[in-house]
Amino acid sequence: MINDKLPKIWYGGDYNPEQWEAPEWAEDERMFKLAGIDVATINVFSWALIQPSEDTYDFSTLDELIDRLYKNGTYVCLATATGAHPAWMAHRYPEVTRVDVQGRKRKFGGRHNSNPNSPVFRKFAAKLAGKLAERYKDHPGLVAWHVSNEFSGYDYSEQSAAAFRVWLQERYGTLDTLNKAWNTRFWGHTFYDWEEIVVPNELSEEWNGNRTNFQGISLDYRRFMSNSLLECYKLEYNAIKEHSTNIPVTTNLMGFYPELDYFEWAKHLDVISWDNYPSLDTPVSLTAMTHDLMRGLKNGQPFMLMEQTPSQQNWQPYNSLKRPGVMRLWSYQAVARGADTVLFFQLRRSIGACEKYHGAVIEHVGHEHTRVFRECAELGKELEQLGSQLLDARGQAEIGIIYDWENRWALDLSSGPSVALDYVNEVHKYYDALYQQNIEADMISVEENLSKYKIVIAPVLYMIKPGFAAKVEAFVQAGGTFITTYFSGIVNENDLVTVGGYPGELRKVLGIWSEEIDALLPGMSNELVMNKEWGALSTSYTCDLLCDLIHPEGAEVLAQYGTDFYKGMPALTVNSFGEGKAYYVATSPEARFLQGFLANLCAEQGIQPLVSAPAGIESVQRVKDGMSYLFLLNHTEGELSADIGTAVRTDILGGEELKGTVVVPSRGVLILKGALLNG
Template sequence: MRKEANIKLNCLLHGADYNPEQWLDTPEVLEEDIRLMQQAGINCVSVGIFSWTALEPAEGVYTFQWLDQVIEHLYENGIYTVLATPSGAKPGWMAKKYPEILRVEADRRRNLQGGRHNHCYTSPVYREMVTRMNTRLARRYAHHPGVILWHVSNEIQGECHCPLCQAAFRNWLKEKYGSLEKLNRAYWTAFWSHTYTDWEEIESPAPQGETNVHGLVLDWRRFCTAQTVDFFRVETAPLRAENPEIPVTMNMMGFYDGIDYWQFLPELDIISWDSYPGWHNGDGNEGGNAVWNGAYCDAMRAMKHKPWLLMENSPSTTNWIGASRHKRPGFHRLTAIQNLAHGSDSIQYFQWRQSRGSCEKFHSAVVSHNSSPEVRIFREVAGVGAMLKKLKEIRGSHVPAKAAIIYDVQNGWAIGESKGPRNIGEGYLDLILRIYEGFWRRGIPVDLVNMDAPLDGYRFVAAPMLYMLRGDIAQRLRRFAEQGGTLLTSYLTGLVDETDLCYLGQTPACGLTEVLGLWAEEIDGLWDHQHNGIVMQDAPGMQNRYEASRLCEVVHPTTAETLGVYESDYYQGMPAVTVNRFGKGRVYYVGTFGESQFYYDLLGRIAPEAGLSPALDTELPYGVTVGIRQSDTETYYFLQNFNKDSRELMLPFPLEDLETGEIYAGTITLAGYGGMVCTRAKEA
């Protein structure tokens, strides 16, 4: 197995995407950049992300001199380089000379040159071009002391339906199934007489063609992931060959499900992602957006159970959303603290300097068009830089999560293609986030893992809407509960296998009916304007009634105890919430989509019996949370207030502010959008 590399810098990274190729005709700007970077506390920048034409303006003509000077000049001034490969946006001369590399859309139209990721991952020509470029980059820079990390491509995404990809897809299917008979059986192609009699009949899903064979749709998405991973492996080979000590990363996107990021794990040394919540799109209280951001941070951390890198976030506005709202004063510092709390060892931005033209010219940057360090955004970024220097001891510390939520992209694909029971949104991610919010509001650390992830070491696992059972997940959940774990399940669980074939007999399938102590009869899909209710029976600490919506599953307990029933409709009085003792553990089931307060209260019941502890054992006001990280010798507490107004918090023990050294005891007031990083105060 390949030995993973690590960044050999003893500090938290503070950086940005840097595009000096846009300013080569104005060298005074590049000189000013160095001065401003030092003023803002920047210690690394990502260079070369979309620089292919500047590096190779014609085939075989390489112009690396400008990049030589940039990397060296940065290093001389104490700023390290995260060096990107430019494969995310190919040059125009390449598309003109080799049109086969242009991506083909699902409707079988070949794209024109333009945009990003407009290339075919299968094309031998594009793979060769990328290999040539990356080999030259590696030979030239892989041993430069200023280069600390390979940033491979940028926000990898998309799919290609060209003839090369169609042929590769058929070969992938042949290897997976071995025969058309097995494939037809797995896809249930006898329906509508869609049986394949020759491998050449198989094509990728198309709007004017096949979209109704769900096994085909799922396998196409799996193939696109596998082909992208294979391309990534080809792209990184020359980088690793030249100097395996420099780690490799790729910047992922929050809850993007076009490909399954978990399949890239063997190829990545460090996990990184680009965070762009829709801050300030409501009443100014940002708890909802903070839940979304925190959840994906926890997914990134759980991939390797190690610190990760925030590769991009906006210092203020994001220009491609409906309304570009400024981060309010002080809010940028709070978001930095949030990302650190969830395991990041960096705060990095898109972008360093605003470009003068094209589609991101009004996306905020550390340096705006007026180039002044006196503007609020620059001053706040500089403030974060100063904070990170004082917090450098948290680098490498871990988040001690004993709870996990299974969020599986392939399961989400299957739910999205299920054609029922609710085609106006089954709400898989919504339910994940609603359960996650209960942890966030209580300050209990939690991992987001996929269906393949080991469950060892967790005391609690939530497996909501586990519609598709992949691999041995049912057996592992059974074993988890038998051995004393607490399991939370929901409606739409255990209905189909990995090619979306429905299980026959009682569901949840694969023995889960015994684990849950019930079997499901049918599920009722509600329109958005329709609601039911959960009436709790014997559940101390919970309210008498909670709102229910979207889906209501009708189940019959066998060994499970009923905790709550449906309030209305023909299934009034039937179980909506149950708990079953299985082996040494407990298994909870919720048959409907409950309101946020329901999951918060249910977790309040479950957490103590599951042995889950909050970061601080105190009641947290709404919109306030506390994160936790631990090193071998210290515990760090990240206090965060996502309300626009101040909130009071009772401390269970004195805390020392890592930035100021101030000691806080008793009741502490967190300012609106305020945050701090503390350790437990030493006894006098």
């Protein structure tokens, strides 16, 4: 568990009492008890208050707050407050503010405006984290450390440029090696001195977001900036650990946030935490996939749901209310997929500035007689009832889906073949095809041990990192099933094309080579025509986006294109390799095909759905001490039924013993304890 001081699913969220006076604090404490709040994340943006000047620190208010909360039965997740530097720092040391992608020097304002390569910023941030750890390390109310807040954003200052050049020297050693890696003979870019290298912003190589003249330069800058921000986190982490060794340290991640390589970050977090903010129309399977990615960052270890809103966001184009029951439903979705906490932003609504209309447990009206508060209090009672039953429960999926941030950067920076190619969307298509059939999958990195899975899926794996192709060959050789798609195996880790025919290093295991890739315009499509009926697949299916024109060299052709000048060319192949099989899906097919295709492969591997249920039911299994906890979540407005099999299972929320067909109420949740499924 995260911290045995509180052996239950933590319940609470971000609390900013510095925005209020003492009478409100007492009222908050009363309402926290009513709602079952037992953890408050505090001090997130209090740097200016606890350090009013360069040499002055004032912890008196924080002392009082932590003591009051603990006395009231509320533990604290203590933030280091470094997510927004004080005005005095920016005024005295202008270097601490960032330079944006257009080369403009920022003034004080907003947040996430600190230059991660400023020695001044790093010094003050680490010093503050150390002082906090030294002061509160032994406080009985402290259960977790929270470094900064939602690390994000790049800097293009002279400090970052200088640090980038040092980073490049450490990575490449010599300019000759760097010039080859970046292919700098293109457009006469050869560098003869490290000082000639500038940051790739809109004054040099980039424009319009991810458009760039030199993918290698821009790709390395993304690696560098992700590492720069990580170094800031590590400085604070280390400062905390000098004093507080037994309290877990985290920082809140943001799901599929594109700018940081969270698999690399995860190596330095004691526990993963993240902020979940789907909109009203976000596919529930995309939210599920994001939870699974966060769980996958540390090999299936449970994570913290650090933020969600109890009602509505304030920063989306359309800030819809969560309908009755949805807050509870989405909270349990997080728990089902690995969360050992349910925390909100925020506990009391602000009255001013840009987050005053962001939802909160305590609304502006200030009392408990609101729909949102009632729902929160009801969930608090249930989480108290669950106690420690679910803590540290794990998943046991037999399918792994590969996701790689550097691959995403390379795809986003690619000069073709289609602006409509979206890595997250393409990965989600495969995840959703399994989700709709109640088949579980883990989200994994290219560094993961593949042997624990029966099936590994790597959609649009454009970049092949050193050693990965050999890992895939070994996995398939030993009997695994590997699936990849169009536009895979194209480049190495420096975004240099692997010559000799696509899909490069994957060509041997896939038994094909690719000649051309056709990008279809919006509204255009082709057909994927099966050569013969195969299990759940028959006849033809639509496909779009990209069509890879491939030739078999040992692989069996399972389907062909139905139209255009490449009619009759392979669209789906399988290659027997050792004891296993490797599939190549040469286009982006409709969901109906993917569901049938993956159903066939799962049947071949003996992977069964958790339950038999209609669309709208989400099923997830967590396992602990040899027991299964089967979550059934109904994401529709009407009741639905699911067949859980003949074994008797106990509803740990309602106490009933159930088997066979069970009814899940509208936006309802069942958590059924019993024997392992598929185990």
